[in-house]
Amino acid sequence: MTTPELTLEELQLAARNHALPLEALRYPVTPVGLHYVLTHYDIPAVDPAEWRLTVTGLVRRELTLTLDEVRARPVVRRSVTLECAGNGRALLDPRPLSQPWLLEAVGTAEWGGTPLKPLLEQAGVGDAAEEVLFSGLDRGVEGEIEQSYERSLPVAEAVRDEVLLAYELNGQPLPPQHGAPLRLVVPGWYGMASVKWLERITVLDRAFDGYQQRVGYRLRQEEDEDGEALGRMLPRALMIPPGIPEFLTRERLVDQAPCLIEGRAWSGHGPITEVSVSSDGGATWDEAELADQPTPWAWAGWRYVWEPQSPGRYELACRARDSAGNEQPVEPRWNLGGYANNTVQRVVVTVRAQQD
Amino acid sequence: MTTPELTLEELQLAARNHALPLEALRYPVTPVGLHYVLTHYDIPAVDPAEWRLTVTGLVRRELTLTLDEVRARPVVRRSVTLECAGNGRALLDPRPLSQPWLLEAVGTAEWGGTPLKPLLEQAGVGDAAEEVLFSGLDRGVEGEIEQSYERSLPVAEAVRDEVLLAYELNGQPLPPQHGAPLRLVVPGWYGMASVKWLERITVLDRAFDGYQQRVGYRLRQEEDEDGEALGRMLPRALMIPPGIPEFLTRERLVDQAPCLIEGRAWSGHGPITEVSVSSDGGATWDEAELADQPTPWAWAGWRYVWEPQSPGRYELACRARDSAGNEQPVEPRWNLGGYANNTVQRVVVTVRAQQD
Numbered sequence: 001m002t003t004p005e006l007t008l009e010e011l012q013l014a015a016r017n018h019a020l021p022l023e024a025l026r027y028p029v030t031p032v033g034l035h036y037v038l039t040h041y042d043i044p045a046v047d048p049a050e051w052r053l054t055v056t057g058l059v060r061r062e063l064t065l066t067l068d069e070v071r072a073r074p075v076v077r078r079s080v081t082l083e084c085a086g087n088g089r090a091l092l093d094p095r096p097l098s099q100p101w102l103l104e105a106v107g108t109a110e111w112g113g114t115p116l117k118p119l120l121e122q123a124g125v126g127d128a129a130e131e132v133l134f135s136g137l138d139r140g141v142e143g144e145i146e147q148s149y150e151r152s153l154p155v156a157e158a159v160r161d162e163v164l165l166a167y168e169l170n171g172q173p174l175p176p177q178h179g180a181p182l183r184l185v186v187p188g189w190y191g192m193a194s195v196k197w198l199e200r201i202t203v204l205d206r207a208f209d210g211y212q213q214r215v216g217y218r219l220r221q222e223e224d225e226d227g228e229a230l231g232r233m234l235p236r237a238l239m240i241p242p243g244i245p246e247f248l249t250r251e252r253l254v255d256q257a258p259c260l261i262e263g264r265a266w267s268g269h270g271p272i273t274e275v276s277v278s279s280d281g282g283a284t285w286d287e288a289e290l291a292d293q294p295t296p297w298a299w300a301g302w303r304y305v306w307e308p309q310s311p312g313r314y315e316l317a318c319r320a321r322d323s324a325g326n327e328q329p330v331e332p333r334w335n336l337g338g339y340a341n342n343t344v345q346r347v348v349v350t351v352r353a354q355q356d
Numbered sequence: 357m358t359t360p361e362l363t364l365e366e367l368q369l370a371a372r373n374h375a376l377p378l379e380a381l382r383y384p385v386t387p388v389g390l391h392y393v394l395t396h397y398d399i400p401a402v403d404p405a406e407w408r409l410t411v412t413g414l415v416r417r418e419l420t421l422t423l424d425e426v427r428a429r430p431v432v433r434r435s436v437t438l439e440c441a442g443n444g445r446a447l448l449d450p451r452p453l454s455q456p457w458l459l460e461a462v463g464t465a466e467w468g469g470t471p472l473k474p475l476l477e478q479a480g481v482g483d484a485a486e487e488v489l490f491s492g493l494d495r496g497v498e499g500e501i502e503q504s505y506e507r508s509l510p511v512a513e514a515v516r517d518e519v520l521l522a523y524e525l526n527g528q529p530l531p532p533q534h535g536a537p538l539r540l541v542v543p544g545w546y547g548m549a550s551v552k553w554l555e556r557i558t559v560l561d562r563a564f565d566g567y568q569q570r571v572g573y574r575l576r577q578e579e580d581e582d583g584e585a586l587g588r589m590l591p592r593a594l595m596i597p598p599g600i601p602e603f604l605t606r607e608r609l610v611d612q613a614p615c616l617i618e619g620r621a622w623s624g625h626g627p628i629t630e631v632s633v634s635s636d637g638g639a640t641w642d643e644a645e646l647a648d649q650p651t652p653w654a655w656a657g658w659r660y661v662w663e664p665q666s667p668g669r670y671e672l673a674c675r676a677r678d679s680a681g682n683e684q685p686v687e688p689r690w691n692l693g694g695y696a697n698n699t700v701q702r703v704v705v706t707v708r709a710q711q712d
Contacts, residue, residue: 006362011370011446012606015458016378018389019371023398024532031531033374033389040603042379090367097604102371142603172528175387176380247396247498248453250368 006090010100018177019104025240025264028108028301029079032170035107036191037177038084038099040149041140044197048181053165057133057202060124067167067181073114076164078187079298081108081266085190085217085230088332088341096338103238103345108264108298109178111185112168117159125155125203132158133202133210134184134195145211151195152208153186162187162297165198187297188232188268190340192217220336227336232268234342235328237275237302237320239263241347252349259306261288263318266299270323275302281315282330282344288318296323308351316347362446366456374533375460381596381620384464384657385435388526391463392547393533394440394455396505396568397496400553404537409521413489413558416480423523423537429470432520434543435654437464437622441546441573441586444688444697452694459594459701464620464654465534467541468524473515481511481559488514489558489566490540490551501567507551508564509542518543518653521554543653544588544624546696548573576692583692588624590698591684593631593658593676595619597703608705615662617644619674622655626679631658637671638686638700644674652679664707672703 006014017038024034048067055063084105089096091103120132136149157163166185167174174180179196186193192212207213213229220227239261243254265272271293276285286304293300308314321327332343362370373394380390404423411419440461445452447459476488492505513519522541523530530536535552542549548568563569569585576583595617599610621628627649632641642660649656664670677683688699 006367008446009604009606011362011366011456012458013604014367014370015375015460018374021372021395021399021533023401026401027532031533033391033393033531033533035389037389039377041601042597043377045379045382100367102368104371140600140603141609146600146609175389176383177377177387177389241398244496244502245397247496248365248369250365253497253502 006100007097010097013099017099019101020107022104022238023240025238026262029110029170030107032172032175035109036084036105038105038191039138039177040142041138043176044137046137046181046197051181053182053198053201055119055123055201058126058129058205059203060126061122063119063123070114070165070182071167074118075112076115077110077112078162078164079108079110079295080185080187081106081297081299082191082194083233083236083266085192085339088343089338091343092332092334092338092341096336098338106238110170111164111166112171113164113166113185115161116163116165116184117161119165120159126205128205129155129203130206131155131204131208133204133208134198135200135202136195137197137199143211143215147211149195149212150208150210151193151212152204153193157186190230190233192230216337217339218337219339223336230339233266234340235265235267235269235272235320235322235326236342237263237265237318237328238345239316239318239347243349252347254349254351255354256308256311256351257354259308260303261306261316262301262303264299264301265320267320267322267326269326271296272300272320273323274321276319277304277306278317279306279308279314281346282317285319311351311353314349314351316349317344319344362456363453366453369455373455375457376463378460378594379596381594382618385466385526386463388528388531391465392440392461394461394547395494395533396498397494399532400493400495402493402537402553407537407555409538409554409557411475411479411557414482414485414561415559416482417478419475419479426470426521426538427523430474431468432471433466433468434518434520435464435466435651436541436543437462437653437655438547438550439589439592439622441548441695444699445694447699448688448690448694448697452692454694462594466526467520467522468527469520469522469541471517472519472521472540473517475521476515482561484561485511485559486562487511487560487564489560489564490554491556491558492551493553493555499567499571503567505551505568506564506566507549507568508560509549513542546586546589548586572693573695574693575695579692586695589622590696591621591623591625591628591676591678591682592698593619593621593674593684594701595672595674595703599705608703610705610707611710612664612667612707613710615664616659617662617672618657618659620655621658621676623676623678623682625682627652628656628676629679630677632675633660633662634673635662635664635670637702638673641675667707667709670705670707672705673700675700
């Protein structure tokens with residue numbers, strides 16, 4: 001693997017931002033505390049009694065809602081997989097300096113809340129509307145600019161039926177680190193779009209050009225290029241590393257016997273159509289058995305029985321393809337911000353002769 | 357700060373083991389998902405219906421209990437602060453190679469369960485008993501030894517009234533990462549003693565000499581020395597870093613105005629008797645206001661109003677003292693395993709002239 005040395009700044013970020021331990025892929029809905037968390041600034045202290053949501057900008061009626069008023073609206077619950085756009089960053093070489101995610105910045109939650117679309121309809125979006133801006137209460141300095149975390153969506157994305165304002169996670173009140181009291185959830189998109197600690201929705205007659213849209217979250221090779229905005233998640237499959245781990249290296253020890261390899265796969269571009277597994281580092285691939293994926297917004301389970309023929313060291317890998325024809329690359333595609341690196345996962349295992 | 361370069365192995369551990377983001381010190385009881393988590397191996401998959409707890413070894417009656425039988429026993433709920441013995445490791449120079457904790461491997465939970473002592477009394481501990489061994493279901497390889505995670509307590513520690521077998525955290529069923537369906541909670545001791553995914557309690561007529569007791573969790577300067585076993589937590593105070601953070605460096609920006617600095621402090625050796633705060637990197641110290649500490653097993657809140665006299669860069673620090681007279685050192689005390697480094701926390705802030 002690449003560029004092993006990390007800086008203290010990256011370690012500070014790795015400590016406060018939480019990844020999904022890969023064995024937690026066993027749960028179709030990720031338990032609270034195992035779902036990934038990325039917070040640009042600090043988790044803000046929000047008093048739900050004082051909190052208000054404002055809908056403003058290019059609307060016919062400005063709205064201000066209390067949390068009780070949000071909760072009194074129609075309720076929906078959706079199983080949604082969210083992945084950080086920076087997932088895979090620390091596997092790039094050279095490694096872009098930011099939150100050093102390896103592979104585990106993902107999770108699937110049962111989000112409960114109210115759909116966004118009827119709220120926008122109630123406010124009355126103006127005909128000249130281009131984008132909808134979502135502003136959070138989390139505040140800090142990034143790229144030398146003091147800011148609250150803000151991201152926009154094109155109007156057509158914002159009014160998709162499956163976009164919701166969530167105040168519940170897995171049937172419980174939203175925990176502080178996931179955006180309490182209210183957050184946006186944009187199924188299919190990288191997590192950056194799902195603004196947490198939401199306090200304001202502003203309808204704009206232009207494209208939002210704030211830091212997180214113009215500088216952050218863009219695919220660029222050079223500092224001075226405009227680049228491509230990130231949106232939907234590229235496909236990725238992850239396996240539960242089989243066997244037992246060595247504490248420090250996390251390398252795996254498995255017995256020489258049929259070995260069930262299980263995992264999950266997802267894409268923001270459509271349902272998963274194929275997962276394949278390699279036990280020779282990607283030289284040859286076998287197709288895994290794919291479970292039903294009741295909604296394209298939540299990951300699909302998959303399984304594969306590997307039969308190691310002899311003791312020794314193996315490199316397992318898995319690879320997903322989606323209905324839009326996107327397939328995970330075997331080699332990383334570098335970019336300046338270290339985004340959207342959906343290279344295949346590799347897991348080193350040592351097979352030992354079965355003990356009598 | 358010291359030795360900034362981290363290895364890939366340390367990053368893998370930092371990703372799967374979760375620290376408390378320091379702003380979460382604002383909660384007297386840490387919300388699920390913000391409490392620190394350290395897992396030596398993998399989080400095991402445990403079917404609570406199949407699970408049994410066995411009490412065996414030097415006992416008059418061997419016991420086997422289902423989870424329902426454990427839950428039918430007397431219920432206690434205790435607010436307990438747990439801290440990893442390796443907290444502070446990544447601030448040592450040279451840095452011992454293991455989970456690279458900075459300062460945040462701590463949390464306070466409301467643990468619900470049943471006291472251990474009556475269960476041991478029911479089993480009838482033999483007169484020759486020396487220690488009680490707790491064995492978990494988590495399994496891996498460490499120091500080239502395949503093992504389940506196991507730690508012992510002297511009998512006198514195991515039968516302390518406040519030691520409990522927990523199946524609830526903050527009023528909810530114990531989450532997988534905290535040891536579901538049942539774990540030990542040993543108030544006052546570093547977290548290593550509070551064995552998760554507990555499956556067996558064995559009364560021994562000798563001192564346990566397994567890996568986590570004989571090799572791990574000992575204060576040593578040299579590989580070949582026996583060293584000193586770790587037990588109770590040394591005192592530590594942590595502050596919520598004031599102001600707002602820069603995303604990458606986590607350095608803080610505050611306005612020139614009275615600045616409330618708040619935090620928590622704890623010790624396993626007795627109640628906290630004093631917390632002091634420095635704004636000049638430890639050259640001078642002022643006493644903070646200490647809140648009541650209803651139980652010595654859970655952290656105490658503290659607060660201090662800092663009045664920066666001019667714009668500029670400051671190094672804040674805080675330091676706790678306990679009733680046993682232990683005080684945090686200003687300089688780290690190195691040891692081979694990187695344990696129990698309770699050096700004072702330092703937070704760099706930039707004060708800016710107040711904006712009109």
